[in-house]
Amino acid sequence: MLLFVLFLAFVQIGLFSVGGGYAAIPLIQEQIVNINEIMSLEEFSDLVTVAEMTPGPILINAATFVGMQVGGIPGVILCSVGCVIPSFCICLILAHFYYKYRTVKGVQKVLSAMRPAVVALIASAGLSILLLGLFGTGVRDIVVSNIKYVELGIFAVAMFIIRKYKVNAIAIILGSGVVGTLIYAVMGMI
Amino acid sequence: MKKDYSKLWTLFRSMFMLSACTFGGGFVIVSLMKKKFVEELKWIEEDEMLDVTAITQSAPGPLVVNASVIVGYRIAGVIGSLVAVLGTILPPMIIISIISLFYEQFRTNPYIATALQVMRVGVAAVILDVVLNLAGNVIKTKRVLYIVMMIVAFLAAFVFDISAMAIVGVCLVIGIVDVVVTYGRKKKEVA
Structure with a gap:
């Protein structure tokens, strides 16, 4: 019940x-x-x-x-x-x-006015998660000197690989998790 | 619209993998869906994926679930929707079911915490890659209205924390006004 x-x-x-x-x-x-x-x-x-x-x-x-x-x-x-x-x-x-x-002309035009907003929303979500990854805090509480160098390095490499070689997205996400954890473990920071 | 049941397994598998590996909010997973269904499988068009995302804002519930219902419907009708939603909700169901049995250990494990923290930048790289392509295409339309709307919408979301639903809603109104104005102008020319 x-x-x-x-x-x-x-x-x-x-x-x-x-x-x-x-x-x-x-x-x-x-x-x-x-x-x-x-x-x-x-x-x-x-x-x-x-x-x-x-x-x-x-x-x-x-x-x-x-x-x-x-x-x-x-x-x-x-x-x-x-x-x-x-x-x-x-x-x-x-x-x-x-x-x-969706093939009606007027509808198509209204839809295309909403597309830029969606792109912007995806961009905003992406930047938020990037800042969270690099600084460990939300946008409002960022202190530039607190940047995490391991994460910054991994982000740069991931970005390079994905732009250049079109690697599978899931491989990139899981790969950065594994590599990052290994680096932290080797550095004795866990 | 032709329905293609042979795609059901790939649809299920794709949504399952995306849902299992994606952290952080609906717009994150939508950019991954775009990568998978538009770029890799070429099942739907880029504009369609953006439309679907906008439409999800007018329905309640998680964005990912809503998007998978619509994409599934496009691929194989109602059956496609069911298969896509199942693929989307199974991973969190399985993962949380397991974790809920020993979540104290999970929450305090330093290795898990580190991996989750680092994965965020991986996720960010994937999203920003998608964003670069999408923003490029908006700029290629060469319509100043759209480019300005994109920039203003970004500031509204990122700087001013305005809700996604409100932003899409305002753009919907602008779109309708745009249509009315263009239609009115054409009518005048004819007269």
Whole structure:
């Protein structure tokens, strides 16, 4: 029964987490900590930390974490599926209309006005994560002398390789993780 | 739109790998999807990927999930959407399920912390590569309006922390005004 309540809670969270990512956190907190009292606030903040450290959308991470605590694997499946059902349905409808009307001239023009914004948003996300990697802090708290030289070196090499040789993106990401950890380990800094 | 079920396995595998290896937000994974589906597999066009990203802003839920629903739909209809979403949500489900059993050890392990920290610059390199190509193409349109919109949108997002949804929304309005104005002008010329 609790699982069914949770399932509904995550359907709601999925439906109302407009703006993605961090917009979902207060919603999850409301449902999980305040309304259904499944976790304490402390456990919840642990959950956010882990969700940030692992790949994947924070919403799915949270749903999986809560589902596992409450009902094991069935709980994981119910909660994760619950939180994607609303966006799945809405996006199917959007996809249908997009592919139906995207060749209409006026629609095409409106769409091309949104493309520069998307490029800008990707650029902003990329720069934020770069600064986080190089300085370990957000944009607001950067101290230039705190730059991490290992990360700077790896970034330069990764950038060179990807521009010059068109290497697989995942190989670049995993490669920088492995090489960086090795360097830190050899330097005795871990 | 032709549906191609033979692509389902590749679609699943691609989304699974991207989702498993990508840290940090929806726009990060969208740039990887662009690399995979536009550059590598050539299944969709670059403009289409940007449109899809813009459209995801009008739906609730994680950007990646939304984008994979639409790309999946394009490749193989509703079945394609299901397969793509499954590929997207399985990795975090598996990873978090395992970690939740011993997350204290995970959170405090220095090797994991270091690897995750360094991986960020790898992710940044991949995104900036994509951004350089995309921004180049916007500049190639030679429309001052679009170039200015790109710069202003960047400042709005990066410097002023304005939400992605608001930025895309404003550009949508500008786009509609642009169409109305052009249409009005043509009408006048005819008259």
